[in-house]
Amino acid sequence: MSDTQTPPSTASGGHIEPRLIELEMSESYLTYALSVIHSRALPDVRDGLKPSQRRILVAMNDLRLRPNAKYRKCANIAGTTSGEYHPHGESVIYPTLVRMAQKFSLRYPLIDGQGNFGSIDGDPPAAMRYTEARMAGPSVEMLTDLDKETVDYQPNYDERLLEPTVLPGRFPNLLCNGSDGIAVGMATSLPPHNLREVSAAIRAVLDDENISIRDLIEHVPGPDFPTGGMIMGRSGIYQAYTTGRGRAIVRARHHVEEGRGKKEQLVFTEIPYQVRKVAIIEKIVEIVKDGRVTGISDVRDESDRDGLRLIVELKKNEDPEVILKQLFQFTPLQSTCSIINLALVDGQPRTLTLRGLIDEFVRHRKVVIRRRTMFLLRKAEERKHIVEGLRIAVDNIDEVIRIIRASADTDEAKRELMSAFTLSLAQAQAIVDMRLGRLTGLEREKLEDEFQKLVAEIADLSDILQRDERVVAIIRDDLDDVEARHGDDRRTEISDIEVDGSFNIEELITEEMMVVTFSRGGYLKRTGLDTYRAQGRGGRGVKGSESKEGDAINRLFLAGTHDYVLFFSNHGKVYWLKVYQIPEGGRTSKGRAIANLIELAPGEEIQSLLRVRNFDEEGFVFFATKAGTVKKTLLEAYSRPKKTGIRAISLEEGDEVVGAALARPGDTILLASAGGRAIHFDEQAARPMGRVSRGVRGMRVNAGDRVVSLIVVPSDVDKDSIGVVTACTNGFGKRTLVSEYPIKGRGGQGVINIKVTERNGPVISFSLTHEGDELMYISSGGMIVRSRVADMRSMGRNTQGVRLVSLKDGDEVVAMQTITAEDLELESRNQSEEDEVGEAGAEVGDGEVVAEGSIDVDDEAQLDDGEDSDDDSGDEEDNS
Structure with a gap:
């Protein structure tokens, strides 16, 4: 609009002022935001109430609905509040009133309700015409001394009445009941606390102005919810008390x-x-x-x-x-309680620490007590002034009577009295109004006593105003009285167990033993150990896997669901999985392709798996390759693998890993070759090396032979009672005591372990066993057999062994695994029914159990065609 133009006029004589919409929107929105913050959503730090809550209590005070009064219809209370103080309709006021009466919403309800006020189930309250209410004890404490000019007043919405801007708040409502609300651009969420603990903290602040928040937390350890529950951990509480913002994890x-x-x-x-x-x-x-x-x-x-x-x-x-x-x-059942200590301080929203909340309450109470004291002092001085005039009148009663009788009217009498005795108008009025009964001797004594009491009261009130310690003492006495009336025990337990609100998936996985199987085709699965039932030696077992055509199981072992599995590949790399991350499959399922679980390079295959409970364990990972190389590396070196794997050992061209096991100082190592040789040496013969080292020679193998198994013999076992079981591809094998294998230096060809014949076939596995253990055998056709080690008697190294598994034509044993007595104990707890041991069967088929097999006489024939040979010449290989 140009300067020469005039604003367009309206028909009614007004005018329209053009404004930028951005300016109008910003100013209007700011006005709305401030209105929400001050008049609706945020509590005042002094009494902890929002305007609607405060007006309800003031209306109930006007209706004299004290705790000893009769209940009044909530419709009456809501109507009075709406008509006198809160112009937003009864339907808005009633829900606020209801919440102030709910024992599961407020730690210390401010209203005593009668009738249906809702439930913790979420049931709505009855209509306000059916419910009744009156003030509860804490509300009376909030309103105490309201009539003694302790707080400021402001006009109500239609300026007919005055309403308090804040309540005197003898009860620490904001700390004890908390508050929540959402304003424009900000929100408050103050949790409730226990009155006894809050009172103790306030007294601690009154005693020591320099007390730290850490010391205050000893008095107020955390929120105390009306519904109880358990707060998990203290770190979130400490953060909220020190910064004003935090969170608490609450559990049922x-x-x-x-x-x-x-x-x-x-x-x-x-x-x-x-x-x-x-x-x-x-x-x-x-x-x-x-x-x-x-x-x-x-x-x-x-x-x-x-x-x-x-x-x-x-x-x-x-x-x-x-x-x-x-x-x-x-x-x-677990929820996060957000703590935002935001409240109005001097009309401005501020985020307060625990100390800040207590300081503001104390500051408010000091103001209230001083204003009350000033009010009482003024009243006492006014009364003392009147009593002084009455004393003068009594002392000069004859002259007073003469002046009053001689006066034409009351006004003349007052003027004459004021002139004759130098009285004030108030004193003259009191004398004129005095009854003749006050002239008796008893009344004169009462007047004198009242005067002396007023003098003492004025001196005491003046002393309170002059000495801050007197004010502090009054605050402390008020706290003691409020605590004695309304204090109770803590309901919410605070646990020292820290919970961050998120869950480790392991916490949701039951700890149980699983059979982990891995096929030559790269299929991996885990199956519950109780799927397989124990059989006698020589049985054919049950169908353990529905193998893919041309595929066969070549690795199986026992592991807990929370254990780690290290996967060692033919390239000398290691990958890392938790057992619960391995897909669970039925007894006959083939499992999941390993390529879908870990990222393998082209042409890379998994050759060895290792179960690890904890990487913090003291010990080493001991490797063996088919070429006879061994290496010892600290277990911790393999605790942080990458998704694409890390190098576990450096291999010569054409070599690959055949075994990996945990070893500790003092243990001994057993290596077995497919050609029936074995070597036994101390683990200290191989020095610790880095993760990418090549290792040293552990066993010298002949052309065409290769190492097939690695055993770590613990140092604390009795080598005269513990044995090793050797299994051959054709289902034959034997058990031999460890003491039969002499400890020699590493690098030699070793001693005879078992005669590799056409009947036995080459050695495929070599396993350490105890008397109470069981063995699991798996064939290339997917058949699994379990048998007791106790069923196998010990034999010498030079025996051919006995039949371990009855195989179908064309089938062969590809793996063997020991089930320890500890694992068996866990299995018995997991099974819903007891295992059927040694069950006799009829015809053999998939999923059937057969009777214990027979043993041929020549199965146990002794060998006599050669002495043990031992070559201890073994030089270390180059290390990278």
């Missing part, structure tokens, strides 16, 4: 009981703050239906008026700890 309180049919059940008796019980039940049903949690058979709500009781019934043999962690991850 629970215990385990034995339910129907001896099934275990989880019982939840307290749930996280502001979580609806029905929401928890709905979420549990959802995760069971979609298969995220499979161990739950039923969920029931057995809550009553005596307390909350939520039952989660588990399936038989399920681990309660695993199910519990799954529930904490997938349901609101």
Whole structure:
């Protein structure tokens, strides 16, 4: 618009002012934002109330609804609040009133409700015409001394009345009940606390102005929710108390009981703050239906008026700890309580520490007490002034009577009295209004006593105003009184166990033993150990894998679901997986291709697998290659592999890894070759090397021969009682004591282990066994056999051995694995029924169990065609 133009006029005589929309929007939005912040969403730091809450209490105070009064209809209370103070309608006021009465919403309810005020299930309250209410004890403390000019007043919405801008707040409401609200661009979430702990912290601040927040936390360890529960860890609380922002992980309180049919059940008796019980039940049903949690058979709500009781019934043999962690991850049984200590301080939103919140409460109480003292002092001085005039009148009663009788009216009498005795108008008025009964001797004494009491009261009140320690003492006395009236015990437990809100997947996986199988074609799976039942020696076993045509299982071992598996490839690299990351398959499934689990280079194949429980264990990884090279490297060197693998050992061209095992100082090493030779030497014969070293010669092998197995013999075993089992491809083998293998230097050809004949075939495995162990054999056709080591008697090194497995035509043994007595004990706990041992069978077929096989006489014939040979000449190879 040009300077010469005039604003267009409206028909009513007004005018329109053109403005930029950006400017109008910013100013209007700012006005709206400030209105929300000050008049709706954020609490005042002094009394911890929002305007709507404060107006409800003021209206109830006007209606004299004290705790000893009769209950009044909530419709009346909401109507009074709306009509006198809060112009937003009764339907907005009533929900605020309801929350102030809910014991599961406020730690110390401010309203005592009668009727249906909702439930922790999320049920809505009854209509306000059906419910009644009155003030609770803490509200009375909040309103104490409101009539003594302790706070400022402001006009109400229509300027008919005055309303307090804040309540005197003898009760530390903001700290004890907390507050939450969402304003424009900011939010507050102050958690509730225990009154006794808050009072102790305030007293500590009053005693020591320099007290640290760390010392305050000794008095206030953390929030105390009305619904109880457990806060996991203290770090989030400490952060919130020191910075004003933090979070607390809250879990439901629970215990385990034995339910129907001896099934275990989880019982939840307290749930996280502001979580609806029905929401928890709905979420549990959802995760069971979609298969995220499979161990739950039923969920029931057995809550009553005596307390909350939520039952989660588990399936038989399920681990309660695993199910519990799954529930904490997938349901609101664990929730995060955000702590944002934002409140209005002198009309401005500020984020406060724990010390800041306490300081603001103390500052407010000091102001209230001083203003109350000034009010009482003024009233006492005014009364003292009147009593002084009455004393003068009593002392000069005859003259006073004469002046009053001689006066034409009251005004003349007051003027004459003021002139005659130098009185003020108030004193003259009191004398004129005095009754003749005050002239008796008793009344004169009372007047004198009142005057002396007023003098003492004025001196005491003046002393309070002059000495800050007197004010502090009054605050402390008020706290003691409030705590004695309303204090109670802590409901929320604080655990020292830190939880970050996220879950390690291992916590959700049951610890159990698994059979890990790996085929020559690169297929990997894990299967529960209880799938396989023990048989007698010589049995054919059950179908253990549905092998791909032309494929065969060549590795199997026992491992816990939380164990690590190191995969050593033919290229000398190592890859890393957890057992629970290996796909689980049925007894006859072929598993998952290893290429889908780890990133192998073109032409790379996995040749050896190693189970590791913890990389912090003291010890080494001991390698053996088919060319007879060995290497010893610290286990910790393999704890941080990359997704694409890391180099485990440097190999000569054409060589590959055939075994890897954990070794500790003092252990001994046994190597066995396919040609029936074995060598035994001390682990110290191979010095520790770096991860990429080539190693040294461990066994000299003849042309056409190769090393097939590596055994680490622990130093603490009795070599005269522990044995090694040698298995050959045609199902024959034997058990020989370790003491039969003399300890020689590394690098030699070793001694005879077993005669490799056409009947036996070459050696395929060499395994350390105890009397209580069991052995598992697997054939190229996918057949698995389990048998007891105790069924095999010990034989010398020069025997041919006995039949271990009855094979079908064309089938051969490709792997053997020891099941330790410890693993067997775990298996017995995991199985739902006892194993059937030595079960007799009829015809042999897939999935059938057969009787123990017979042994031919010549199976145990002794060899006599050669002495043991030993060549200890073994030089170290070059290391890179």
